[in-house]
Amino acid sequence: MSLFTPELRAALREQFRGNAMDKRPLVKLFHPLSTATWLASELAEDGDALFGLADLGFGCPELGYFSIAEIEALRLPFGLRIERDLNFSTDLSLTDWAAWARKAGSILTAEVLIRRARNTASDLADRFPPPE
Template sequence: MAASSFPFLTDAQFDQLLANGRQSQVQSDFDPLPVVKLFTPDAGATWLLGGIDPDAPDIAFGLCDLGMGFPELGCVSLAELAQLRGMLNLPIEQDLHFRADRRLSVYAREARSAGRIQA
């Protein structure tokens, strides 16, 4: 599987997500910077992805916020994200201006407190 399978990721981002996934396999307390912020322009959902499972490169780990007030750390299928459409049938987009300045756990703590991702 390659980044080209997921139009919202560049090759460099996919490679970094895989590297983070490999690191988390050898270091259980690994807390990466999010690599990419994805969002639905017409549905209020946001994802901050920090890693991809190297054994299942369709599965990403990150902070998931479906816009219902309960953001949580978890896994998400990249193939399902690629197929997801919002109310106006728009696909998921990448926030091109996002630059992570905190570890994923810090974003998660702040999001839980606020009821949404604040990035």
């Protein structure tokens, strides 16, 4: 079973061909038994090389290319494999994710901090609406 639907592959390829410098991640992959996480924003023409943010759990997330084939070939304990977060979506760019993740030390911690920052901003807006 592939982690990527044909529609998802097409969207990632389209972003690869696009002119925008800073694209948003369309895919979040994760290791179900560790903190290893990948955010992918583009798929190269070869159909295997993803560009995105990789965090293997060592406290130093980095931008670069990673292979779909290598990720799908990983066999984990208990018959598990790398999974795709089916509920992942974001309006942040890959650069923003990289900045948050580097500051936080991981993509997962960045995700929590981003959610908190947005909830705090939303709570403040609810409590203190702009004057009319």
